[in-house]
Amino acid sequence: MKIRILERTEHDALLELLDGWELSDGWRGREFFRRYLVEDPSFEERNVWVAEEAGRLVSCVQIFPRELRVEGVAVPTGGIGSVFTREGSRNSGIAGTLLGCATEAMRERGMELSLLFAARVAFYGRLGWSSWPCTRTLLRAPATARSAPADIEIAPFDPARDLAQVVALHAAYSGARNGTTVRDTSGWRSSLRLAGNPHEEFLVARRQGRALAYTRATVLSSFLMLSELGRELSADPAAEALAALVAAALEPRANDPLAPAGKRSEEFRSRLLAPAAHDPELDRALGARGFGTLALPDPTAMLRCLAPEALAKRLGVPAPAQRSRDAVEAFLRRVLPPERFTTWLADRF
Numbered sequence: 001m002k003i004r005i006l007e008r009t010e011h012d013a014l015l016e017l018l019d020g021w022e023l024s025d026g027w028r029g030r031e032f033f034r035r036y037l038v039e040d041p042s043f044e045e046r047n048v049w050v051a052e053e054a055g056r057l058v059s060c061v062q063i064f065p066r067e068l069r070v071e072g073v074a075v076p077t078g079g080i081g082s083v084f085t086r087e088g089s090r091n092s093g094i095a096g097t098l099l100g101c102a103t104e105a106m107r108e109r110g111m112e113l114s115l116l117f118a119a120r121v122a123f124y125g126r127l128g129w130s131s132w133p134c135t136r137t138l139l140r141a142p143a144t145a146r147s148a149p150a151d152i153e154i155a156p157f158d159p160a161r162d163l164a165q166v167v168a169l170h171a172a173y174s175g176a177r178n179g180t181t182v183r184d185t186s187g188w189r190s191s192l193r194l195a196g197n198p199h200e201e202f203l204v205a206r207r208q209g210r211a212l213a214y215t216r217a218t219v220l221s222s223f224l225m226l227s228e229l230g231r232e233l234s235a236d237p238a239a240e241a242l243a244a245l246v247a248a249a250l251e252p253r254a255n256d257p258l259a260p261a262g263k264r265s266e267e268f269r270s271r272l273l274a275p276a277a278h279d280p281e282l283d284r285a286l287g288a289r290g291f292g293t294l295a296l297p298d299p300t301a302m303l304r305c306l307a308p309e310a311l312a313k314r315l316g317v318p319a320p321a322q323r324s325r326d327a328v329e330a331f332l333r334r335v336l337p338p339e340r341f342t343t344w345l346a347d348r349f
């Protein structure tokens with residue numbers, strides 16, 4: 001068995017391997033993962049660790065270089081995704097070995113944190129990542145819908161008209177939230193191609209031509225998800241505009257582009273899962289509109305501190321006194337408390 005990074009000529013072989021992954025929402029593995037090779041500007045062969053046996057790839061792990069915000073500071077971070085082993089080669093330590101190689105590579109490349117979204121929390125827990133649980137909110141449409149304030153116009157995102165203003169809203173709103181990913185204009189362009197599953201519904205609320213708030217929604221495992229949101233930081237009327245956008249996402253529509261085959265829009269749009277945005281003004285505006293809410297804990301985001309001294313220096317805080325896993329994790333919980341941690345589905349890999 002050879003453990004190494006991907007070669008330039010092996011893109012198709014990698015996609016052939018990943019095509020074996022049974023995915024939801026109608027995806028073939030090949031098509032889903034192709035996007036991470038061709039649409040993600042951070043893709044490089046050295047980001048993909050593979051195991052080769054008898055001339056064919058049997059397992060892979062991909063590093064997604066990102067910058068994560070911690071108290072307003074951009075921290076070099078290695079996202080981990082595309083973790084897959086062929087069925088016949090499982091349970092012999094291959095993925096664990098590749099994750100170890102990827103971890104060393106991330107450290108060598110100066111990545112101070114690693115983030116992943118796990119279906120198997122215990123598996124990654126044994127390998128060094130820790131769950132950074134958040135609470136998502138299940139929102140149900142109010143019995144009587146309230147229309148948006150008369151001066152607020154809700155319309156689908158139009159890149160030519162809205163991109164620059166939405167980039168600015170994102171920079172301010174996400175910039176104030178720990179755990180979100182820094183996204184420059186090229187990151188935005190790739191996010192627009194990668195965030196749909198495969199479709200995305202992107203709405204913008206504007207007043208007198210100025211964007212006040214936006215929501216992005218998609219479908220995940222047949223469920224309506226708000227994958228990202230943002231608004232002007234002044235609470236009024238931007239929080240109200242954002243609540244109006246959430247209400248708009250819950251309105252059934254003809255030829256619903258997000259509703260899974262065979263599901264009526266009325267049923268599909270009766271509830272949605274919202275991210276942990278930590279936005280009390282939005283919560284108040286949603287409450288005033290009479291939304292039903294249910295808190296749902298989500299343990300799947302997992303973090304690992306790869307370089308505690310470097311991270312402490314970057315943040316201007318004392319480094320942990322010891323290097324044990326518990327001490328490093330306690331340090332990370334102090335600088336990046338899970339209770340104030342936000343991740344957008346739109347940033348996932």
Ligand SMILES: CC(C)(COP(=O)(O)OP(=O)(O)OC[C@H]1O[C@@H](n2cnc3c(N)ncnc32)[C@H](O)[C@@H]1OP(=O)(O)O)[C@@H](O)C(=O)NCCC(=O)NCCS
Nearest residue numbers: 083084085090091092093094095096117118119120122123
């Ligand atoms: C998850 C997945 C990548 C694991 O790949 P793998 O190569 O089998 O991983 P490993 O062999 O390193 O570890 C798998 C298990 O085998 C165990 N194991 C490792 N070496 C072993 C050995 N020599 N003998 C017996 N068991 C062993 C590990 O402890 C681990 O146990 P756990 O599941 O209880 O934690 C693989 O099951 C897969 O591709 N699943 C579908 C895609 C997927 O779910 N990806 C992850 C999404 S988060």
